[in-house]
Amino acid sequence: MKSKITRRRFMATTAASTALVAAPFVRGAHAAGKLSIGFWDHWVPGANKATETLVKEWAEKEKVEVSIDYITSQGNKLLLTSAAESQAKSGHDILAMNTFLPARYAEQLVPLNDVMDPLIKQNGAVNATVEYLGKIGGKWLAIPATAGSQIKGPCSRIDLLKQHAGIDIQAMYPAGAAPKADGWNLDTFLKAAGDCHKAGVPFGIGLGTTSDSVDSIGAFFHAFGAVLVDAKGEIVVKNDQVRQALDYYKKLMAFLPEDVPAWDDASNNKWLLSGRGSLIMNPPSTWAVAKRDAPQIAEQCWTHGFPAGPKGRYSPFLPFFWGVWNFGKNVPAAKSLLTHLSQSASAEKMVIASGGYDLPAFANLTTFKTWSEEGPPKGTLYHYPNPHNHQTLSIAAAPAPHKIGEQIYNQGIMTQMAVRYYRGEALEKTLDWAAKELEGFMRI
Amino acid sequence: MANISESVPVATDSSRSGLHRLMQRKSSIAFLMTLPLILLIGVLVAYPAGYAIYLSMLNKSMVRFVGLGNFEFLMGRDSFWAVVYQSCLFAVTAVIFKAVIGFVVAHFVHNIPAKGQRKWRGMLLVPWVIPPAMSTLAWLWLFDPSYSAFNWILALFGMDPVPWTGDTSWARFSVILVNVWIGAPFFMIMYLAALKSVPEQLYEAAAIDGANWWQRIWYVTLPMMRNIIAITALFSLIVTFANFDIVRVLTAGGPLNGTHVFATWAFRVGIESGDIPLGAAVSLFMVPILAVAAVFILRDINKRGNEA
Numbered sequence: 001m002k003s004k005i006t007r008r009r010f011m012a013t014t015a016a017s018t019a020l021v022a023a024p025f026v027r028g029a030h031a032a033g034k035l036s037i038g039f040w041d042h043w044v045p046g047a048n049k050a051t052e053t054l055v056k057e058w059a060e061k062e063k064v065e066v067s068i069d070y071i072t073s074q075g076n077k078l079l080l081t082s083a084a085e086s087q088a089k090s091g092h093d094i095l096a097m098n099t100f101l102p103a104r105y106a107e108q109l110v111p112l113n114d115v116m117d118p119l120i121k122q123n124g125a126v127n128a129t130v131e132y133l134g135k136i137g138g139k140w141l142a143i144p145a146t147a148g149s150q151i152k153g154p155c156s157r158i159d160l161l162k163q164h165a166g167i168d169i170q171a172m173y174p175a176g177a178a179p180k181a182d183g184w185n186l187d188t189f190l191k192a193a194g195d196c197h198k199a200g201v202p203f204g205i206g207l208g209t210t211s212d213s214v215d216s217i218g219a220f221f222h223a224f225g226a227v228l229v230d231a232k233g234e235i236v237v238k239n240d241q242v243r244q245a246l247d248y249y250k251k252l253m254a255f256l257p258e259d260v261p262a263w264d265d266a267s268n269n270k271w272l273l274s275g276r277g278s279l280i281m282n283p284p285s286t287w288a289v290a291k292r293d294a295p296q297i298a299e300q301c302w303t304h305g306f307p308a309g310p311k312g313r314y315s316p317f318l319p320f321f322w323g324v325w326n327f328g329k330n331v332p333a334a335k336s337l338l339t340h341l342s343q344s345a346s347a348e349k350m351v352i353a354s355g356g357y358d359l360p361a362f363a364n365l366t367t368f369k370t371w372s373e374e375g376p377p378k379g380t381l382y383h384y385p386n387p388h389n390h391q392t393l394s395i396a397a398a399p400a401p402h403k404i405g406e407q408i409y410n411q412g413i414m415t416q417m418a419v420r421y422y423r424g425e426a427l428e429k430t431l432d433w434a435a436k437e438l439e440g441f442m443r444i
Numbered sequence: 445m446a447n448i449s450e451s452v453p454v455a456t457d458s459s460r461s462g463l464h465r466l467m468q469r470k471s472s473i474a475f476l477m478t479l480p481l482i483l484l485i486g487v488l489v490a491y492p493a494g495y496a497i498y499l500s501m502l503n504k505s506m507v508r509f510v511g512l513g514n515f516e517f518l519m520g521r522d523s524f525w526a527v528v529y530q531s532c533l534f535a536v537t538a539v540i541f542k543a544v545i546g547f548v549v550a551h552f553v554h555n556i557p558a559k560g561q562r563k564w565r566g567m568l569l570v571p572w573v574i575p576p577a578m579s580t581l582a583w584l585w586l587f588d589p590s591y592s593a594f595n596w597i598l599a600l601f602g603m604d605p606v607p608w609t610g611d612t613s614w615a616r617f618s619v620i621l622v623n624v625w626i627g628a629p630f631f632m633i634m635y636l637a638a639l640k641s642v643p644e645q646l647y648e649a650a651a652i653d654g655a656n657w658w659q660r661i662w663y664v665t666l667p668m669m670r671n672i673i674a675i676t677a678l679f680s681l682i683v684t685f686a687n688f689d690i691v692r693v694l695t696a697g698g699p700l701n702g703t704h705v706f707a708t709w710a711f712r713v714g715i716e717s718g719d720i721p722l723g724a725a726v727s728l729f730m731v732p733i734l735a736v737a738a739v740f741i742l743r744d745i746n747k748r749g750n751e752a
Binding site: 087100210259261262264403411416419436437 | 503504505517521522523589590591607609610615695696697698699700701712715716717718719720722
């Protein structure tokens with residue numbers, strides 16, 4: 001028997017199948033309106049489930065119809081989404097944004113002091129980097145998101161550091177106790193880099209222009225007190241601290257793999273996973289992949305703090321935020337959801353689902369059990385969330401005004417300076433080049 | 445008043461017949477048939493181009509009109525002139541290599557007996573039909589900073605590894621190589637079509653006059669192919685100049701910004717660094733450069749067309 005497909009039936013079938021394929025999670029309850037959310041699509045498999053469950057339980061309680069899109073940052077898709085929504089003045093109500101984006105869209109984001117102030121009272125203060133990036137002109141423009149926020153501290157091979165550099169990193173950063181790392185400074189770090197290089201297992205620190213490379217060099221620059229542009233927006237790159245930082249990097253680069261100027265954010269992960277590297281600067285995603293693909297390497301990984309420099313011990317912190325567009329349709333519901341997602345219990349669920357990768361920005365939320373218990377080796381992540389405030393969490397290019405800092409960060413000015421100087425350019429010429437680039441960032 | 449009401453049916457008749465006459469004209473039908481495409485070009489090309497021009501005339505915060513201020517600013521930036529140099533080097537070198545390789549390979553394929561020629565044509569077109577972002581990913585694995593397959597082969601022969609994407613000169617070589625690999629088949633197929641249209645009698649006449657192989661190429665083949673060579677080169681120059689995916693995937697413009705071309709630099713400045721007006725201005729800089737190239741090449745083709 002022949003079945004006749006009419007145009008109407010064809011359209012209905014096509015629409016239904018398209019909806020099935022492309023439909024994001026939608027929770028219907030309707031009474032308190034609709035809310036659409038663009039979350040960052042997590043690297044860690046299954047980690048999105050935590051936010052989905054939390055949103056679902058909130059939606060049921062509040063009778064709001066919600067839809068969630070998980071947007072990957074691969075290929076800059078999340079960045080492009082924020083740019084498109086900002087231009088179109090239309091899109092999600094809540095959108096995940098990292099580092100400098102709340103500042104970029106300051107005029108289009110709803111101030112969230114009424115959400116953030118009670119959260120700080122409840123969960124403790126946030127670190128200075130979160131405040132620098134999220135609070136502008138006294139207004140909280142976005143809420144620090146647990147999902148995706150990370151510290152990019154060193155992840156070392158216990159065996160290789162012990163064998164080749166004579167460093168017992170577990171003794172320095174014992175699980176369950178405060179660090180005993182007074183001797184872990186830039187000189188010790190450089191010597192260890194040299195020893196491991198000599199042994200054929202060099203440290204893997206990128207010097208490209210992607211965020212892992214920029215975050216690492218940013219923390220080293222902070223350790224020297226080296227600033228390119230000060231908080232007032234003055235170009236101060238030609239200073240002795242910057243010269244010291246560049247001299248240090250020149251020495252360090254001699255001990256790194258030759259191709260580090262071409263590294264991207266995946267290169268350091270591959271370096272550790274290959275078994276050829278003794279230390280990288282990364283959140284525990286590399287360790288998590290090693291646990292799955294190379295367990296013998298995972299068993300030897302230990303995440304710990306940065307070495308201290310003349311001006312202190314700084315570690316790179318890369319926060320994600322949740323911002324609410326001022327063209328969003330349901331601002332009260334958005335604020336209510338963000339409050340729910342920032343509760344201690346919610347944050348803990350995200351930390352568990354991500355295997356310890358996600359980091360809440362609030363001081364009282366850095367001691368969840370997950371970080372003590374994850375392994376092997378047990379306690380490998382204990383020091384990841386900086387539970388003893390042993391180091392200052394920082395971001396490269398701070399304290400420059402945001403619109404300048406964003407360009408310093410995204411164009412990798414510091415890593416380019418280090419590579420230029422390492423490849424034989426005179427120091428003063430490198431500084432001249434940087435000053436000229438920075439002048440170009442002063443446009444308003 | 446009565447006269448007016450009486451004239452109404454007459455007016456309707458004449459407008460109907462006018463519409464009928466209009467629809468009878470070939471140009472009207474042609475216009476109506478191309479209207480969907482015109483609308484599509486309007487929405488997807490003209491509007492974005494106009495919007496890009498508008499954006500390029502705003503200040504960084506996009507709240508003030510600055511006229512040509514962004515273009516003036518770019519003229520004073522060393523990093524921008526480096527991008528201009530790199531774009532020209534990338535496009536011109538790649539187009540020359542693609543043209544030479546396409547010409548040579550087209551001759552080889554042309555001389556293959558007709559029976560097996562189709563298979564060769566199909567195989568040689570493969571690099572051109574694979575989406576460039578995908579094939580460039582495969583090249584990225586071959587050039588990978590730490591695990592390059594090429595370096596592994598070099599190591600088998602006891603040779604030092606090559607920093608394919610880690611050194612500026614090698615990185616430029618790598619992006620040009622990949623562009624040539626992807627684009628040469630297009631030249632090959634265009635030149636092959638042109639070769640097939642050269643009348644055999646011309647070669648026979650040249651042979652009777654005692655022309656050797658080189659003279660046949662120089663005095664018969666090349667003059668007969670000139671227009672196709674020029675059009676193909678122009679088309680390829682425009683596409684290569686505006687390339688984004690190869691550079692973005694392979695080097696992201698590095699190291700030390702040494703492989704940025706207009707499109708990747710516009711993305712870096714506009715989207716990644718949050719200066720959309722300046723990014724728009726960078727991308728619009730391609731227009732006058734390509735317009736000058738197009739005018740010269742098309743003028744030459746017209747001249748030869750008139751001579752013929």
